[in-house]
Amino acid sequence: MEFNEIVDGLPEPVRKAWERSLTSGRAALTRRMLLRATVLMAGAGSLAACGIPPAKSSAGEVSDSSVKDLSDSEKVVDFSNWPLYIDVDEKNKDRHPTLDGFTAATGVKVRYNEDVNDNVEFFGKIKPQLAAGQDTGRDLMVLTDWMAGRLIRLGWVQRLDPANVTNAILNLENRFRVPDWDPGNRYSYPWAGIQVVVAYNRKATRGKPVTSVSQLLDDPELKGRVTFLSEMRDTVGMVLLDQGKDPAKLTTADYDAAIARLQKGVDDKQIRKFTGNDYGQELSSGDIAACLAWGGDLIQLRADNPDIEYVIPDQGYVASTDNLLIPARAQHKKNAELLINFYYQQKIAAELTAGINYVSPVAGIKDELARLAPDVAENPLVVPTPEMAAKVHVFRTLTEAEETDFEGKFSKLIGA
Amino acid sequence: MTTTTEAAPPEVIPLPPTKPRRKLTAYWLLLPGIAWLVVFFAVPMVYQGSTSLQTGSLEQGFRLTWHFATYWDALAEYKWHFVRSFSYAAIATALCLAVGYPLAYTIAFKANRRWRNVILILVIAPFFTSFLIRTLAWKTILSDGGPVVSALNTLHVLGITDAIGLTSGHRVLATPLAVVCGLTYNFLPFMILPLYTSLERIDPRLHEAAGDLYARPFTTFRKVTFPISLPGVVAGTLLTFIPASGDYINAQLLGSPSEQMVGNGIQKQFLNVLDYPTAAALSFILMALILGMVTVYMRKAGTEELV
Numbered sequence A: 001m002e003f004n005e006i007v008d009g010l011p012e013p014v015r016k017a018w019e020r021s022l023t024s025g026r027a028a029l030t031r032r033m034l035l036r037a038t039v040l041m042a043g044a045g046s047l048a049a050c051g052i053p054p055a056k057s058s059a060g061e062v063s064d065s066s067v068k069d070l071s072d073s074e075k076v077v078d079f080s081n082w083p084l085y086i087d088v089d090e091k092n093k094d095r096h097p098t099l100d101g102f103t104a105a106t107g108v109k110v111r112y113n114e115d116v117n118d119n120v121e122f123f124g125k126i127k128p129q130l131a132a133g134q135d136t137g138r139d140l141m142v143l144t145d146w147m148a149g150r151l152i153r154l155g156w157v158q159r160l161d162p163a164n165v166t167n168a169i170l171n172l173e174n175r176f177r178v179p180d181w182d183p184g185n186r187y188s189y190p191w192a193g194i195q196v197v198v199a200y201n202r203k204a205t206r207g208k209p210v211t212s213v214s215q216l217l218d219d220p221e222l223k224g225r226v227t228f229l230s231e232m233r234d235t236v237g238m239v240l241l242d243q244g245k246d247p248a249k250l251t252t253a254d255y256d257a258a259i260a261r262l263q264k265g266v267d268d269k270q271i272r273k274f275t276g277n278d279y280g281q282e283l284s285s286g287d288i289a290a291c292l293a294w295g296g297d298l299i300q301l302r303a304d305n306p307d308i309e310y311v312i313p314d315q316g317y318v319a320s321t322d323n324l325l326i327p328a329r330a331q332h333k334k335n336a337e338l339l340i341n342f343y344y345q346q347k348i349a350a351e352l353t354a355g356i357n358y359v360s361p362v363a364g365i366k367d368e369l370a371r372l373a374p375d376v377a378e379n380p381l382v383v384p385t386p387e388m389a390a391k392v393h394v395f396r397t398l399t400e401a402e403e404t405d406f407e408g409k410f411s412k413l414i415g416a
Numbered sequence B: 001m002t003t004t005t006e007a008a009p010p011e012v013i014p015l016p017p018t019k020p021r022r023k024l025t026a027y028w029l030l031l032p033g034i035a036w037l038v039v040f041f042a043v044p045m046v047y048q049g050s051t052s053l054q055t056g057s058l059e060q061g062f063r064l065t066w067h068f069a070t071y072w073d074a075l076a077e078y079k080w081h082f083v084r085s086f087s088y089a090a091i092a093t094a095l096c097l098a099v100g101y102p103l104a105y106t107i108a109f110k111a112n113r114r115w116r117n118v119i120l121i122l123v124i125a126p127f128f129t130s131f132l133i134r135t136l137a138w139k140t141i142l143s144d145g146g147p148v149v150s151a152l153n154t155l156h157v158l159g160i161t162d163a164i165g166l167t168s169g170h171r172v173l174a175t176p177l178a179v180v181c182g183l184t185y186n187f188l189p190f191m192i193l194p195l196y197t198s199l200e201r202i203d204p205r206l207h208e209a210a211g212d213l214y215a216r217p218f219t220t221f222r223k224v225t226f227p228i229s230l231p232g233v234v235a236g237t238l239l240t241f242i243p244a245s246g247d248y249i250n251a252q253l254l255g256s257p258s259e260q261m262v263g264n265g266i267q268k269q270f271l272n273v274l275d276y277p278t279a280a281a282l283s284f285i286l287m288a289l290i291l292g293m294v295t296v297y298m299r300k301a302g303t304e305e306l307v
Helices: A003-007 A012-023 A031-048 A061-066 A097-106 A119-131 A145-154 A166-171 A213-218 A232-242 A252-267 A279-285 A295-304 A333-343 A346-356 A366-372 A374-378 A400-413 B002-006 B019-052 B069-077 B079-110 B113-128 B131-141 B147-154 B157-163 B176-200 B204-212 B217-246 B249-254 B262-271 B276-301
Strands: A076-080 A109-113 A140-144 A188-201 A226-229 A271-275 A290-294 A308-311 A317-325 B054-057 B061-064
Touching: A076 A333, A097 A109, A097 A333, A097 A346, A119 A140, A119 A145, A119 B262, A140 A145, A140 A333, A145 A317, A166 A333, A188 A232, A188 A279, A188 A295, A188 A346, A213 A226, A213 A232, A213 A252, A213 A290, A226 A232, A226 A279, A232 A252, A232 A290, A232 A317, A232 A400, A252 A271, A252 A400, A279 A290, A279 A295, A279 B131, A290 A295, A295 A308, A317 A333, A333 A346, A346 A366, A366 A374, A400 B054, A400 B262, B019 B054, B019 B276, B054 B276, B069 B079, B069 B276, B079 B113, B079 B176, B079 B217, B079 B262, B079 B276, B113 B176, B131 B176, B131 B249, B147 B157, B176 B217, B176 B249, B204 B217, B217 B262, B217 B276, B249 B262, B262 B276
Parallel strands: A076 A109, A076 A140, A226 A271, A226 A290
Antiparallel strands: A140 A317, A188 A290, A188 A308, A188 A317, B054 B061
C-alpha cells in the first residue's frame, strides 16, 4: 500500500499531520514500521474488543422503565414454549384451544413458537441479545426453575406487575410458593411441574421390581442396562436423596459424595449412559431395563407399552418446575402478563393439564380435571397423592461459582 | 424520433478491455465470497481466539488476559477425547472407503445410465431426513434384543469384539463399535460422491488398452484405475475424516460415558459449564490438529489433481 493511497481523500490538515509524523520529529518512524504497528494495534484491539461485558450491568431491572410497552397498541404476544407442551385441538393439530380462548377473551393474538428444546441451548440462543440489552423478539418464555433462577440473577427478566396477575397470586398451589430463586414470585409463575421417578421395564427385569436408586446403582442383574438423566439436578438430586441427604440443603461435600457414587456406577459399567428425552425408545424395547424418568413422559410410554412400571422411591423424589418468564426489553409485557393470568384460572388450567399430562401449579382444578379427563385426574403422576407429595424435594439454587464447579464435575462424570 | 439519433453508429467497435481492467473484474466477482468468508469465518475466528484467552465468568464478564494456560489445561483434561475423536474418525473413514469404493466403482462402470441415477439418488436419499433421526434409527437397528445383535452373538462375533474392547457385555449400543458404525453411516455419502466423480471420468478404453497389454483385471485396477481415482480418494477421505472428528451427535446418542468425543466436551463446556474460554481453546486445538494432520496427508498423497 502506498502512502498516497492511505491519505487519499483525507482533509488537507490531516494529510499534513500524517506526513509530519512519518517523516520528522521524535517519532520519525519508517512508513513500513508505522503501517505494521497500525495493523498490530488493530489486531490486538479487535481481540480485546471481543471481551464479554459483565452480565448485570448491561440489562436488568433498570431497563424495565426505559422500554416502552406496546401492549395497548399492538394486541399480540410472542410466546416461546417447549414442543408438545400445550393442549391441541383433536381435529386440527395446529390449533390450541386454550390459546384460542385467550384471544377470544382478551383480543390479544398469540404468536406461539415451540422453539425451546433444551434449557442451555435456548440460553445460548437468547444470551447475545440479552447481554447486549436488546429485545429478544419474545414476550414470554418457559424455562426450568434453575435456568429461571439464573436469568433472574443476571437481571435478564422483567418484574411482573401484581395488578395484572391477580389470578396467579390467588390460585398458585401452596407447595409451589416461595421458590428460593424467586421468593414471592416477583418474576415468574410455573407453567407445569415435573417429577423425577424410577421407571423400569417389567419384561426386561423378568418381573423383578426396581424400587430405589441404590438398586439402579448396585443390582448386578441390571448391569449395563441402567440410564440416568443428563439433567444434572435431577440425577444428582435423586442420588442425594438415596444417600439420605436433602438436595434443598446440599453442601459441596454432599455433592462430591453423590458424584463419587455415580462415578463408581460408570466405572463398573453399571450405568449405560446419561440421556435426555431419548430414553423412552430404549426403555420400551428393553435395552434399558431401569432408569430415571420424567413423570409426564411415563404416561405416554405406559400407554404404548404396559410393561413399563414406575416407582416413587421411599427415600423421596425430586420435583422441579418449568416457569413463565418475561425477558428484558420484551415489547408486549402487559399482554404476556394477561396470558399468565389467563392460564391461572382453574378451568383453563384443567384443560391444559388434561392436554399435557404434567403437574398443574394451579390449586383447585381437580373437579374440573375429573370432568374433562377422569383417568388423568386419577393419575398420581399428574395429580400427586398426599403420600407422594410428602416425599417431594427440590434442588436448592446454586451460586454462580457452585454452578460452574458442579456442572464441570457433572460433565466429567458423563464423559464430556 | 430521438431514439434513432441516440442509437450508437454501428461502425464504432468497443475496444477490447485492457488487461488490468480484467484483473479488477475478477476481484469484483470475488467480493461476495470474500465478504462471506470475512463475516462468517474470519470474524468468528478472531472472536473465538479472543475468547480462548479470556478469563472471568458470566456474571463478572470475561476480559482478555492472554491466559494461554487455558490451552494446556484443556489439552491435559481432554487428551483422551482427542485420541478417541481421531481414532473413531480414522476407523470410520477407512470403513467408508472400504464400503464406498466398490459402490462408487459399480455405479461408474457396471450400472447402465438409468440405474446409475437411481443408485446415486439412493446414496443421497438419507440427506432428506435429519441427521438426528438417522442416528436415532441406529438405536433401533443395533438394539440389544434386535436381529443384528442376536446374529452377531450367534456367530460369536461379539465375543471377539468384546475381547479387543470394541464392544462390551455382548451388546453393540453404548460401545465404541456403535459410535463408529454411526459415524461411518452418516458420512458415507461424502466418500461415495467424490469417488464416483473421479471414477466416472476414467475412459473405459483405458481398461481395454490394459487388457490388450495382457493385464489381468486386478492388475488393471491396481495400475490404472486406482491411481487415476486417487484424487477422489483424497477428497473423500478428507470430507469424511474432518467432519467425523468434530462430530458429537453419534457419541452422545450411541455411546456411553467412555466414548464421548472432543465435540461433546466442547458442547458441554460451552453450554452447561459456561466455561467459554475452555470451549474456545478446545475448538482451536481441534482445528490445529486437524489442519496439521491434513497437511501431512496432502503432502504424502499429493493434491495436484484434487477435484
